[in-house]
Amino acid sequence: MSGAMEFKRFLAHALEMEEEAMNRYRELAEALREHNNLLVADFFEAMAAESAKHLAEVKGIEVPGELPKFAPWDYDWPADAPESTSYEAVHYRMDLRRALELALENEREAQAFYAQFAETTTDLETARLAASYAAEEAEHARRLEERLKRLPPTSPSQFEDDDPAQSPE
Amino acid sequence: MSAPLKARDYKSGVKPIWCPGCGHYSVLNAVTKAMAALALSRDDTVLVSGIGCSSRLPAYADSYGFHGVHGRGLAVAQGLKVARPDLAVIALGGDGDGFSIGGNHFLHACRRNVDITYIAMDNEVYGMTKGQASPTTPIDWDHSKLTPHGPGVRPFKPAAVALAAGAPWIARAYSGNPNQMARLISEAVSHPGFSFLHVLSQCITFCPEQTDWKAVAHEREAEPLTDAGEAAARFFAESGFETGLLYRNPRASWPPRSEHQPASLADIAERLRV
Numbered sequence: 001m002s003g004a005m006e007f008k009r010f011l012a013h014a015l016e017m018e019e020e021a022m023n024r025y026r027e028l029a030e031a032l033r034e035h036n037n038l039l040v041a042d043f044f045e046a047m048a049a050e051s052a053k054h055l056a057e058v059k060g061i062e063v064p065g066e067l068p069k070f071a072p073w074d075y076d077w078p079a080d081a082p083e084s085t086s087y088e089a090v091h092y093r094m095d096l097r098r099a100l101e102l103a104l105e106n107e108r109e110a111q112a113f114y115a116q117f118a119e120t121t122t123d124l125e126t127a128r129l130a131a132s133y134a135a136e137e138a139e140h141a142r143r144l145e146e147r148l149k150r151l152p153p154t155s156p157s158q159f160e161d162d163d164p165a166q167s168p169e
Numbered sequence: 170m171s172a173p174l175k176a177r178d179y180k181s182g183v184k185p186i187w188c189p190g191c192g193h194y195s196v197l198n199a200v201t202k203a204m205a206a207l208a209l210s211r212d213d214t215v216l217v218s219g220i221g222c223s224s225r226l227p228a229y230a231d232s233y234g235f236h237g238v239h240g241r242g243l244a245v246a247q248g249l250k251v252a253r254p255d256l257a258v259i260a261l262g263g264d265g266d267g268f269s270i271g272g273n274h275f276l277h278a279c280r281r282n283v284d285i286t287y288i289a290m291d292n293e294v295y296g297m298t299k300g301q302a303s304p305t306t307p308i309d310w311d312h313s314k315l316t317p318h319g320p321g322v323r324p325f326k327p328a329a330v331a332l333a334a335g336a337p338w339i340a341r342a343y344s345g346n347p348n349q350m351a352r353l354i355s356e357a358v359s360h361p362g363f364s365f366l367h368v369l370s371q372c373i374t375f376c377p378e379q380t381d382w383k384a385v386a387h388e389r390e391a392e393p394l395t396d397a398g399e400a401a402a403r404f405f406a407e408s409g410f411e412t413g414l415l416y417r418n419p420r421a422s423w424p425p426r427s428e429h430q431p432a433s434l435a436d437i438a439e440r441l442r443v
Binding site: 023027028030031032034035037071072073075077079080086087088089090091092094165 | 176177184185186187188189190191192194195202206299300344345346347348349351352355371373374375379380382383
């Protein structure tokens, strides 16, 4: 594959990954807000805004011609895009610590993906951009780690609900 | 020429009210990704559902939709496809809707082989009515006060039942792998005949143990089975967590092609005139 093609392939992956991350965070924010977990909803909204900024940055890179098109299942990740929060990992009663831990996991996955791309590509320009994105994700992860240190530990009663969903037959 | 639609263009402005963590979010994303990949026209695609949490899905998609009567999504979907064969028709629902209340329609849809896709979102529980045992609930699931010692009845095996009833295309997906699910939906819609996609779609509110599905769901590596006897043996013995296209044995769909298809509404009116 030529260097230009490799660069475009990388951009197509970065675009999809950032867009998926943004959409998933927005979806989570809306779902948590609907369930009146406003603190976590606001956090996910802020993460969506961060992803939107990164998406705009990737979109701002000009390349001649079009980026390659992939079906959702043809990207270089086995199941879900690396920075997308797992569907089953959230809960309407989750606390901010849990939300931060999930976001941290996402940032680390994104960092690993970009780092792997940087290491394996034979195109220098692609390697440089992928490495810079990996460094950005590492910085995001570091900030989340700092924030986590300042949070109290998760309460054992995190998932306890005064009005549980289970039917009271 | 207008730009190709993206998955988000197939979502409506109505926001889902499913619980955070629900697998149905993944199904909605997979459906819209498949619609985008197939470049389906929003005006020529209809999502039909029954009743239940999962059956809310058509409201969240920007296509035609029909939120029908409990268990009767398949009946409406088949009628629609027979009347309007030009449309892409996808029926959706949950395990209670499809395998209990609508169980009879499920059997006959498999047998009849009308060219539609049926996506059953199975979370092994009646979620909308707050957590009662459904046809696919494990025998010893004791979370509901209605069945404090578990339902005590062995669960329904959707793939085995679909096969026995004559379904020519059977696949399974897991909500933790939305991109594989999108591929399977896209293949299902392209299959000329009835296609049944069984989705393991967790309900973390009433069945928090289903978060463990992530560890056991695995993709089938072999080609789909084509021999019904071999598939039956497989579906009876399997764990139920193998995903992918499991069985494919195409046969002529119903109704058969006829030279006497009505060409217009006027033709239909003429035929019905007494």
